[in-house]
Amino acid sequence: MTVQPAMPKCWRVETKPHKFCPGCGHGLVLKALGQAIDELGIQDKVVFGCDIGCSLLSWDFFNMDTVQTHHGRTNPVITGMKRANSDIIGVAYMGDGGGYAIGAQHLVSSATRNERITAILVNNTQYGMTGGQMAPTTMPGQKTETSPYGRDAETTGSPTQGPEMVAAIAPEGAYVARGSVANMKQLKGYIKKALENQMAGNGFSFVEALSLCPTNWRTNAKDTWKFLEEDMYKYFKVGELRVPGPREKEGQ
């Protein structure tokens, strides 16, 4: 007998199966987020904001109030909301282009102001929705539609180290981590701590989730996981970069 694993309670069953491509990592990140929200019992408190790019496909994903914003602008929308009503638990969900390119100033400023919001950024090393262009996170040598001969670090720079940047600039109280869809228990733990950190009013909470895009990577299942766990892991180190207070076992 096959037992389907239960969907998180806060998922909206009516909009499943979800709209992401087969093999996409977004569903996994949103599962981790959903489980964390269920465990904390905050479904009625969270307002979920999603960006432009593949993340926008989550606009009706949850049984939670949701606002789909503009490319890169989810951090300010959720910030404005939280500043206006501190009872809300604000989650800003975006891709690497939204967070590190077009909305980089908003990520930086949300971090330096220690906004009491939780930002979750999905890093799949390219722009998925627009057809696989080079992103700030594209790996050296990685082929994309706008780096067809492989990313040349000399002329296009090196992949953005987002959590490292946020960890370097955020004041005391911030929570910063990088997880991966290859380790769901850990990713859920990080996201849960990022939500708890906001609920405690400590400061800005940021989790980057290393993710998968077989559609634009043009990889089969085996090579998809290989690219994440071998190539991406070499460059993007998984772990917690900033933790206020004592470390807990979960999420290590």
Next chain:
Amino acid sequence: MPEKPIQGEKRVFVTGNEVVAWAALAAGAEIMYGYPITPQNEIMHYWTRMIPKYGRRFLQTEDELSAGFTTVGGVLAGRRAFTATAGPGNTLMQEPISMAEAMRLPIVVVVQQRGGPSTATVIYSQQEVTLTTLGGNGEGLRVVYSTATHQELFDYTIKSFNTAWKYRFPTFVLGDGYQAKMRESLTFYDPAERGIEMVPTDAYVGRPGMPGVDRPPKHMRNTYNMEEELYEVLQGYLADFAKAAPEIAEHETFDTEDADLVIISHGVVSRACKMAVRDLREQGYKVGYFRPITLRPMPEKELQEVAGKAKQLLVVESAQGQLARLVKEVIYGSTAEMLSLFKPGVGITSEEVIARVKEIKG
């Protein structure tokens, strides 16, 4: 409960930016988001000095994109929220405004126009008319009040919150650097004491109840998969706008009944035009005065009537025909001769208007 910012009526002599801050306080604005740009800075200065006493909030953002989008967030949370900007800031502000149009969010934006294009001057212009009325990728589903006096800055800043929350279209108060920096006499008042009821606000997100159980979740989007989906939504919005337009549109006019030539202007320039029309009347010229107070929507019927009677229309503005374009669209088909006095980015005196009329009349 903090006391009311204005009790009774108070005669004051202050700058326009100070007027806006007081008006927003009096209107019950709860939070301002802003980014420094001249000539609107003092709106933030006065706001931040006064708000601790009245329990209001402020956030200084990293740019005008953020100022606009945080204002959007404030409104989504159900707060009477506003921002203020000018020039290049207004350019950036158009992105959040387009989201507010797409989701019918009642954000209020005060614009103190400066010279353009680009950085240009920090002083004055009427060159942000096209941008403010029709900016963004969309159909211009917004309301724009163009004020001429400090009293109007006060009145229409209060009114803009009510228009925004009643009709759920983003609403602008379009001032300029002269109005921002000049001192003038006006009367501050508590809107309630004048019988002005503030339209109540409500939250789009974060309402009580378990979403999906006690109530449906609020899913707000500005993205659509199909052309027809978008078309259907826009048809509803456009119908709402068309229905609201005659209720919202405002104008000011005099001496047009027997006028051969009607001078059309808006904002602070209309003060020079008003004086010019009065002087010219005394000298025997059959001239009239028309001023749209709302530039979006335009007072169409009233303007068409004027254009139907007058032989000549003289559009006077501190821009190269931005108002004239709006006028021409409204009066299309009229046989009145279109004349102009355009001084982009420069102030206009009544003497210049009089000289232009005399030049036309020979």
